[in-house]
Amino acid sequence: MKIVILDGGVLNPGDVDWAPIKALGDVTIYESTNSDQLAERSKGADVLLTNKTPLRKEDLPAIEGVRMVGILATGYNIIDTEALAQRGIPVCNVVAYGVSDVAQHAMAMLLELCRHTSLHTESVKNGDWLKSKQWCYWKLPPVCLEGLTMGLIGFGSIGRRMGELAHAFGMSVLANCRVPKDPPTYSPFAFATLEHIICSSDVISLHCPLTKETKHIINAKALSNMRKGAILLNTSRGPLVDEAAAAAALKSGQLSGLGTDVLSEEPPTADNPLLSAPNTLITPHIAWATTRARQNIIDLTAENIRRWQSGTPVNVVNGVSNA
Ligand SMILES: NC(=O)C1=CN([C@@H]2O[C@H](COP(=O)(O)OP(=O)(O)OC[C@H]3O[C@@H](n4cnc5c(N)ncnc54)[C@H](O)[C@@H]3O)[C@@H](O)[C@H]2O)C=CC1
Numbered sequence: 001m002k003i004v005i006l007d008g009g010v011l012n013p014g015d016v017d018w019a020p021i022k023a024l025g026d027v028t029i030y031e032s033t034n035s036d037q038l039a040e041r042s043k044g045a046d047v048l049l050t051n052k053t054p055l056r057k058e059d060l061p062a063i064e065g066v067r068m069v070g071i072l073a074t075g076y077n078i079i080d081t082e083a084l085a086q087r088g089i090p091v092c093n094v095v096a097y098g099v100s101d102v103a104q105h106a107m108a109m110l111l112e113l114c115r116h117t118s119l120h121t122e123s124v125k126n127g128d129w130l131k132s133k134q135w136c137y138w139k140l141p142p143v144c145l146e147g148l149t150m151g152l153i154g155f156g157s158i159g160r161r162m163g164e165l166a167h168a169f170g171m172s173v174l175a176n177c178r179v180p181k182d183p184p185t186y187s188p189f190a191f192a193t194l195e196h197i198i199c200s201s202d203v204i205s206l207h208c209p210l211t212k213e214t215k216h217i218i219n220a221k222a223l224s225n226m227r228k229g230a231i232l233l234n235t236s237r238g239p240l241v242d243e244a245a246a247a248a249a250l251k252s253g254q255l256s257g258l259g260t261d262v263l264s265e266e267p268p269t270a271d272n273p274l275l276s277a278p279n280t281l282i283t284p285h286i287a288w289a290t291t292r293a294r295q296n297i298i299d300l301t302a303e304n305i306r307r308w309q310s311g312t313p314v315n316v317v318n319g320v321s322n323a
């Protein structure tokens with residue numbers, strides 16, 4: 001079996017082990033691949049693996065002969081899954097490889113937005129404490145999470161873990177997802193409509209996939225309906241948020257902070273409005289990138305390929321059960 005990894009460079013710069021995938025056949029690993037290189041590199045491949053290299057309808061002729069596509073990630077918005085389904089090509093993603101990893105990243109941004117540790121460390125190192133007339137000073141008062149409400153949009157693997165972390169910090173938790181079921185045992189917790197979450201949460205954290213329905217789920221209207229001074233967290237996908245509207249809300253104080261690990265374009269262009277927005281933390285899509293989570297992706301992808309090969313595919317996101 002010939003397996004081609006189109007963009008293995010980010011997933012494995014050398015600190016995790018491709019062995020579980022290499023054990024399955026003849027594996028070729030490319031750092032990254034652009035659309036012009038797709039046809040040549042996919043030639044003869046049975047399995048194509050991509051992390052963020054798009055596979056759109058117009059790319060289908062270039063991947064003629066490929067029998068299975070694996071995404072080295074959970075989110076699969078870079079792939080036209082329907083077009084691949086029409087060709088009978090199953091697309092499998094990696095589920096729950098780094099649930100705590102992503103939730104902890106969202107929580108790290110929330111804590112930084114509430115406790116301002118970097119802001120104050122920078123101020124102290126710049127000499128402000130030496131010059132202070134008082135034994136203590138602050139540039140912004142710290143905020144305590146206990147008693148506040150966390151609104152989760154998306155309550156799958158990561159959203160649920162985020163709910164547990166929020167609960168551990170003494171927050172009430174509201175959650176919205178497509179099919180509300182299996183409520184957690186902690187309290188206070190409630191499933192809620194999107195509208196209710198928008199207007200009743202102190203912190204809103206996004207954990208749903210990017211789809212036609214969720215694009216700009218946080219738009220100017222949603223932002224204006226939020227509590228004054230709410231905090232927004234996005235570790236899912238950049239286009240869930242209308243970035244121009246979010247930047248305006250940060251400038252006006254309608255949002256008191258934004259923590260985002262993702263942007264609408266990655267890498268961003270210099271004119272992205274969030275790059276200059278106040279009270280905004282931006283990390284370069286690294287919530288998933290612990291070594292343990294990246295090794296999990298490799299191990300679970302190998303299992304996806306094995307299951308597909310044996311005729312009992314799992315984690316198929318486009319309904320094609322065999323090829
Ligand atoms: N920043 C990073 O490094 C990472 C980001 N992600 C992103 O996080 C997202 C969530 O991951 P998981 O929790 O593992 O996925 P999951 O599939 O377990 O959960 C997704 C949840 O979103 C809900 N959902 C779907 N459409 C919705 C809608 N229109 N409105 C409200 N809820 C909706 C589903 O019902 C489900 O509860 C992924 O789709 C991916 O985009 C995932 C891993 C790493």
Ligand SMILES: O=C(O)C(=O)CO
Pocket residue numbers: 051072073074075076288
């Ligand atoms: O797994 C995902 O969806 C990520 O965003 C990391 O690649």
